[in-house]
Amino acid sequence: MSARQCPNCFAFLPPGQVVAYSYDLVCPSCQHPLEISALSRNLPAYAGLVAGAIVWWLASAHYSGQPGALGWVLPLLLSYLAFSIVAPLVLMFTADLTLKPLDSIVFQYEAPPSHHP
Ligand SMILES: [Zn+2]
Numbered sequence: 001m002s003a004r005q006c007p008n009c010f011a012f013l014p015p016g017q018v019v020a021y022s023y024d025l026v027c028p029s030c031q032h033p034l035e036i037s038a039l040s041r042n043l044p045a046y047a048g049l050v051a052g053a054i055v056w057w058l059a060s061a062h063y064s065g066q067p068g069a070l071g072w073v074l075p076l077l078l079s080y081l082a083f084s085i086v087a088p089l090v091l092m093f094t095a096d097l098t099l100k101p102l103d104s105i106v107f108q109y110e111a112p113p114s115h116h117p
Helices: 015-020 038-063 070-094
Strands: 033-036 097-099
Touching: 015 070, 038 070
Parallel strands: none
Antiparallel strands: 033 097
16 A cells, blocks of 8 residues: 555545645545554654754754854754654655544534524
């Protein structure tokens, strides 16, 4: 099974939908609720953390001579941006989708509008 493929009907989900709606995934072809497997959730997070640590290390070495707040703010900002870019990109390419168990789906029923006298 390749990445972002529905295990029910083998249709591919668009990468933007997997990243943006990772908790409320629904297959566009068979309408079955889907979820991202545990390994596919953890792998992008760790990849983002490693990328953030590398960027922080490089930026700290580069900005260590800067006086004032820039010496420690910029490495933090750049490492946060690196995490924010790398983690979704890895999720786009490694998202392994599984069928969501039906007992974990919360159905919402709307009450009919009540008319007050
Ligand atoms: Zn499907």
